Amino acid sequence: MAMQHGKCAHLLNPNFKDDVRRWLAEDCPSFDYGGFVVGEALTEAKLLGKSKGILAGVPFFDEVFHQLDCTVEWHFLEGSAITPIAHVATVRGPVRKILLGERVALNLLARCSGIATKTLATLELIKSHCPNPPILAGTRKTTPGFRLVEKYGMLVGGADAHRHDLSAMTMLKDNHVWACNGSITRAVHAAKAAGGFSVKVEVECQSEAEAREAVDAGADVVMLDNFSGEDAGVAAANLRDWYSGDKKREFLIEISGGLTEANIGQYANAGVDILSTSSIHQGVPHVDYSLKVLH
Incomplete structure (x- = not known):
């Protein structure tokens, strides 16, 4: 909201x-x-x-x-x-x-x-393309020393500011995973041990398989990084289907990267929870x- x-x-x-x-x-x-x-x-x-x-x-x-x-x-x-x-x-x-x-x-x-x-x-x-739109969120790609003002502008405009800094949430990107010998599971477990119950963990995923590994390891949010709108829709549907019934898990799906005015309708209708983009605050x-x- x-x-x-x-x-x-x-x-x-x-x-x-x-x-x-x-x-x-x-x-x-x-x-x-x-x-x-x-x-x-x-x-x-x-x-x-x-x-x-x-x-x-x-x-x-x-x-x-x-x-x-x-x-x-x-x-x-x-x-x-x-x-x-x-x-x-x-x-x-x-x-x-x-x-x-x-x-x-x-x-x-x-x-x-x-x-x-x-x-x-x-x-x-986004709302013109989707009656039940996902959350629109900014990113941490802000001007050093000026982040507070830029994040504030996102909030006034009606977006979610996403995490404000490295201490607000644990986001595990490809470099974090590679530093853990390529193991998403190991990286998530280490993040959970450090942050405890109060710090959410998000994992940047390059494939549906990586997203499954992240959810299995306990990630709160999986980010489908640089997926096309069509591929993101397929992956989101598959993930929700896989984690239903007896295997039900609570997690959010985010898309990041590649969002433009031309493709925003496809992303908005991909069935994800969050669209994050730097286009609302960079340039x-x-x-x-x-x-x-x-x-």
Whole structure:
């Protein structure tokens, strides 16, 4: 079930404020020469949405200006569709402080909104092909140091963020298996011993036979890696049939790799539980915003 609009901010812990502080320091590491020119007079600025998209990244934008002693009044809720040109928010405070935070705040909002926009569009495309669609999930192929914002955008757009980091779930890929002498069983047993009952184990599988070995060993999720939509459908049906009746096992089936707008219908109807893709957060267009000081 997708996260309710406006609720995603409740997931954030206070540590993200340290990230914002670092981003501001990166943009102005010593003297603010432009700020000297404009001074400290109190003013306000309009945040304008200049391209279509989904508004996302509100807590990060807010925190930028909170740290600069400014206030933000939002005229749209996070998760809302923006149609240009829209007056999205009003920022108030010393003009120097508004301009000091402008680029950092806009970068955060533009990137996060772009991911939310692409995510929602992909979800709607999946739903148009499948009345009972699988979960859409992102990946860990995120920008170093910026993962929190990118994962947040996926959530606002309605996708599952998948695992946030290496500590969130054990995912055994081909390299893990090869390092265990090619034994999926050995790798899963080692992962279960380390993570205990509270850490799920997922195994990347190159064939239906590998998926069976993973389930037999106790994997919670099997990932059919780079399968075509047709092959994934056959494998998923066979796995569910095999693990029924007396041999019933509880596990999820995920597809990853190769998902495009052209083949998304085939994947959506393959009978799997999860579609994971980096296409909703890698290389997606930003939503265009600008900040205009009133004069």
